[in-house]
Amino acid sequence: GDSVTQMEGPVTLSEEAFLTINCTYTATGYPSLFWYVQYPGEGLQLLLKATKADDKGSNKGFEATYRKETTSFHLEKGSVQVSDSAVYFCALRPVSGNKLVFGAGTILRVKS
Amino acid sequence: GAGVSQSPRYKVAKRGQDVALRCDPISGHVSLFWYQQALGQGPEFLTYFQNEAQLDKSGLPSDRFFAERPEGSVSTLKIQRTQQEDSAVYLCASSSWGQPQHFGDGTRLSIL
Numbered sequence: 001g002d003s004v005t006q007m008e009g010p011v012t013l014s015e016e017a018f019l020t021i022n023c024t025y026t027a028t029g030y031p032s033l034f035w036y037v038q039y040p041g042e043g044l045q046l047l048l049k050a051t052k053a054d055d056k057g058s059n060k061g062f063e064a065t066y067r068k069e070t071t072s073f074h075l076e077k078g079s080v081q082v083s084d085s086a087v088y089f090c091a092l093r094p095v096s097g098n099k100l101v102f103g104a105g106t107i108l109r110v111k112s
Numbered sequence: 113g114a115g116v117s118q119s120p121r122y123k124v125a126k127r128g129q130d131v132a133l134r135c136d137p138i139s140g141h142v143s144l145f146w147y148q149q150a151l152g153q154g155p156e157f158l159t160y161f162q163n164e165a166q167l168d169k170s171g172l173p174s175d176r177f178f179a180e181r182p183e184g185s186v187s188t189l190k191i192q193r194t195q196q197e198d199s200a201v202y203l204c205a206s207s208s209w210g211q212p213q214h215f216g217d218g219t220r221l222s223i224l
Contacts, residue, residue: 043116104154105154
């Protein structure tokens with residue numbers, strides 16, 4: 001079945017460091033790919049998305065590129081801030097279907 | 113309202129009691145989803161509605177779980193004869209057809 005695997009956390013970085021959170025997926029065809037962010041006590045917020053191979057999603061300085069050849073959608077940011085501390089979820093929406101399949105989440109902690 | 117609204121935010125129940133969780137989707141969104149998020153895990157799909165029709169309930173863990181959306185707007189997730197393993201955050205999401213899902217802040221359910 002469809003699945004998403006994320007790097008385990010927590011990831012602890014100093015402010016202004018470079019961030020990479022790895023995400024790989026297993027699915028048939030070309031699913032849509034998403035990154036969601038969850039701040040403490042809140043629901044998930046869509047961070048960025050990509051719907052076809054080689055698409056790059058970007059938002060608030062975060063980027064991720066849909067790589068079909070490696071079935072990956074790694075999240076990157078060039079310079080993290082303390083306010084980026086949250087849990088990040090990679091997810092896919094299968095070609096046939098509407099539900100989202102999530103990874104386990106990666107906790108990011110940014111120190112000032 | 114501007115976003116997906118869920119109530120109550122927190123619910124404590126004794127084992128064996130019935131609970132009902134409410135979701136008010138974004139106005140005009142035809143698709144509505146329920147997810148269950150265990151502590152430290154990613155959300156897992158429970159069920160999906162398109163308007164008032166429940167098109168996918170493959171994620172409901174047992175026949176104690178029941179969801180409805182009788183008028184194609186507000187939805188209720190009901191859990192009968194609650195058990196400790198039902199303790200989790202229940203997330204509701206809505207979307208326009210083919211668009212990304214928008215999540216509410218969730219209901220944290222604790223079964224004593």
